[in-house]
Amino acid sequence: MxxxxxxxxxxxxxxxxxxxxxxxxxxxxxxxxxxxxxxxxxxxxxxxxxxxxxxxxxxxxxxxxxxxxxxxxxxAPLFNTTLPLTIDQNQVTDIDKKSSCTLTRDEKFNFRAANWAxxxxxxxxxxxxxxxxxxxxxxxxxxxxxxxxxxxxxxxxxxxxxxxxxxxxxxxxxxxxxxxxxxxxxxxxLRYAGYCAWRGVLDFSGNGDSETIRGIRSVYQDLGKCLYFDLGPQTHCVFYELLNKRMNWIWYINQPEPEIKGNSITLKVSKETIAQMQEEAERIWVPELVALIKATKEPFVNVIYDxxxxxxxxxxxxxxxxxxxxxxxxxxxxxxxxxxxxxxxxxxxxxxxxxxxxxxxxxxxxxxxxxxxxxxxxxxxxxxxxxxxxxxxxxxxxxxxxxxxxxxxxxxxxxxxxxxxxxxxxxxx
The missing domain is CATH 3.50.50.60 (FAD/NAD(P)-binding domain)
Known part of the structure; x- marks a missing residue:
């Protein structure tokens, strides 16, 4: 050879x-x-x-x-455009008490959080x-x-x-x-997973001391270095911080497979549908996470396939x-x-x-x-x-x-x- x-x-x-x-x-x-x-x-x-x-x-x-x-x-370029994820944490939210406790925590996680763009x-x-x-x-x-x-x-x-x-x-x-x-x-x-994902990125640049950001940081104190998975009854949410003062979140909801139009698994949603999603979030998640979701402009839905x-x-x-x-x-x-x-x-x-x-x-x-x-x-x-x-x-x-x-x-x-x-x-x- x-x-x-x-x-x-x-x-x-x-x-x-x-x-x-x-x-x-x-x-x-x-x-x-x-x-x-x-x-x-x-x-x-x-x-x-x-x-x-x-x-x-x-x-x-x-x-x-x-x-x-x-x-x-x-x-340097990759380091300067990402944030460290040194902790992988799974926790459970009590739907009645609106409080969370840790299920697993790995402090030797060594990923970097990036924005797709x-x-x-x-x-x-x-x-x-x-x-x-x-x-x-x-x-x-x-x-x-x-x-x-x-x-x-x-x-x-x-x-x-x-x-x-x-x-x-x-x-x-x-x-x-x-x-x-x-x-x-x-x-x-493709195989439909049985659930879809609401997702969004909250840009809080210039507003880092808002009530929403102070609230989410008070409850999830390792944001900026932790990959959080919050588990509720037959649902879970993942969120972590991105560079340039952005919070990324994804919330998975079990539901029948929606109709896909065109060549995209991303769905546009109406204001009414977003309002319904926010109302459901109030039922499940702690108020600080709900505030993060509500503050996010133009959340969208991904249909989950593999x-x-x-x-x-x-x-x-x-x-x-x-x-x-x-x-x-x-x-x-x-x-x-x-x-x-x-x-x-x-x-x-x-x-x-x-x-x-x-x-x-x-x-x-x-x-x-x-x-x-x-x-x-x-x-x-x-x-x-x-x-x-x-x-x-x-x-x-x-x-x-x-x-x-x-x-x-x-x-x-x-x-x-x-x-x-x-x-x-x-x-x-």
């Missing part, structure tokens, strides 16, 4: 077409460019996005932070602008008979023109509703990454971390094998990632059902008011499968 430096030179003429300009797509662009591949990112948004107006929070594990820092060649912007600004095809809607693709090239058709939204984009590798980073995955697996369906693990994520010279490969519920903070690790492992496999051994590289990527993501998706599904008090085949529905230490074991982040594992290929030189 060629040495890696020789492989990198040989890959200078190899071209990957990445469909999707979200965090998974940008991560793949970083990973592939670092190995010497040419990269084109096809994204239907008409320009660089800063995320939704309300934003969304996420947690980065230590390995993801190290990978991003290596891509940026500097740890901040992380996306950080990855984006460090990539060459010329690799992006903004305002290009992916339509279809075909793989050549000799399996050596792939041709995409994309519509330029501004003009309506349809163009062909030819590459050696197709990277599907087009999200949990992936149309590329649907091409290979037309009968594969997917039974796929048996393959590679077809010839096409590969799935991120949520296209493993849609997951959000309870174990795995979605973004799995996407970043997908990209890193894919890049290292391509670097190891060289473009002339693309099939071997993709086979190693698949064998390295499938067991990990399958276990993490199923574990996150299980944790979600436990915290929502839903049925499981091997245990009674979880009651946080009477839960034992054994009952609470699985809901801690540190018990996620492969929680601190580093893939062998990332350790090799």
């Amino acid at each position: 060629m040495r890696r430096s020789e492989n990198k030179k040989k890959q200078l003429n190899s071209k990957a077409v990445v469909v999707g300009g979200s965090i998974a797509g940008l991560a793949c662009a970083h990973a592939l460019l670092s190995t010497g591949w040419q990269v084109v990112v096809v994204e239907k948004s008409t320009g660089p996005t800063t995320g939704s107006p309300t934003g969304a929070g996420l947690g980065l594990d230590p390995l993801s932070c190290n990978i991003i820092n290596a891509w940026l060649a500097d740890s 901040d992380l996306h912007g950080l990855l984006l600004e460090s990539l060459p602008t010329e690799i992006f095809l903004w305002g290009h809607q992916f339509l279809s693709f075909c793989i050549s008979d000799d399996k050596n090239t792939v041709t995409l058709k994309a519509k330029i939204l501004q003009t309506g023109q349809v163009i062909d984009i030819v590459g050696d590798l197709l990277v599907a980073a087009d999200g949990c509703l992936s149309s590329i995955r649907q091409t290979f697996l037309p009968n594969h369906k 997917s039974d693990p796929l048996e393959q994520i590679v077809w010839n010279n096409a590969v799935l990454v991120g949520d296209a490969a493993h849609p997951s519920t959000p309870h174990c903070l795995r979605s973004t971390n799995m996407s970043i690790l997908d990209a890193a492992v894919l890049g290292k496999c391509l670097e190891k094998w060289g473009s002339e051994n693309l099939q071997s590289a993709l086979a190693e990527y698949q064998s390295a990632r499938l067991p990990v993501v399958a276990n993490q998706v199923l574990h996150s599904r299980r944790v979600g059902r436990i915290k929502q008090g839903l049925s499981l085949s091997d245990r009674h529905p979880f009651d946080p008011k009477s839960a034992t230490a054994e009952d609470c074991f699985e809901i801690q982040q540190k018990n996620v499968p492969f929680f601190s594992s580093i893939p062998d290929i990332l350790l090799s030189k």
